Amino acid sequence: MTPKFPNSQLLAAFPCLSAITPEEWAEAQPTVRTFPVKSFIFQREDAASYGMFLLSGTARISRIGEDGSEFVISTLTAGQVCALLVLSGLSGRDYPGTITAESEVEALFVAKHSFLGWLQTHADIRGAVFGGLLDGLLRISEQSEERRLESLNARLSKALLRTSSEQKPLLNVTHQELAAEIGSAREVVSRALRRFRHQGWIETGRGWVRIIRRDELASQLSD
Structure with a gap:
């Protein structure tokens, strides 16, 4: 037309x-x-x-x-x-x-x-x-950053799940140790952990992480 x-x-x-x-x-x-x-x-x-x-x-x-x-x-x-x-x-x-x-x-x-x-x-x-x-x-x-964060979330979730269980949800691990394991920077891992905490998936303190919602972390692996 x-x-x-x-x-x-x-x-x-x-x-x-x-x-x-x-x-x-x-x-x-x-x-x-x-x-x-x-x-x-x-x-x-x-x-x-x-x-x-x-x-x-x-x-x-x-x-x-x-x-x-x-x-x-x-x-x-x-x-x-x-x-x-x-x-x-x-x-x-x-x-x-x-x-x-x-x-x-x-x-x-x-x-x-x-x-x-x-x-x-x-x-x-x-x-x-x-x-x-x-x-x-x-x-x-922004979309590239979102994809990068999704990849980070998957790597971080895998690390948290690998070193914990339903019976032992508490991990004695620092942000730096997690960052070294997944190949990222400590500041980046700290931001991701804060997001997980705000969503109610984990609790954190100095040198420890407690898994609250394993199912939510596991869902990140399929993203």
Whole structure:
């Protein structure tokens, strides 16, 4: 579908598009497409021809490994532009991922030369897109940290369970000793133990840890 311009749906998701002139809009050959759940919205070959603005729904940005495994980099919601798409376009490099619909999605596609031209000539669009790009990179960093913490939680839980039992829930162990065992820093282990304590899974004191909820610790091993 070729959207009229100006269009209330487009401007609701991307107010910055109001900077576009009718001539620029026509030159961009815009189309709005609807995608069902789990369908590919954007793939590597599309990046050579199009820029994309997500108008509604949610999508995930992934990289597919050589063995076919999927690694989810980040998520995209209405009003956002994929950071990888912007960076690959500006650098002239191939787009390194795929975008898949997690719900029904509507997306605006415009010609790549127009997409990149708008970034260079319209401050409002540049500010909105690069602001979103920064937010996207921060989200990727936060998600990487969450994954790292999940891995730490699993390692720490395994260490606590390995050296205790239902009959002997008390461990005489320091934070430094636990950190050395799981290959982490003492400060990191201390923060993780505080989280466990606040959740009611353990009790702690100077040089000891008492296991209260073995089932909760065991659940961390399957995350």
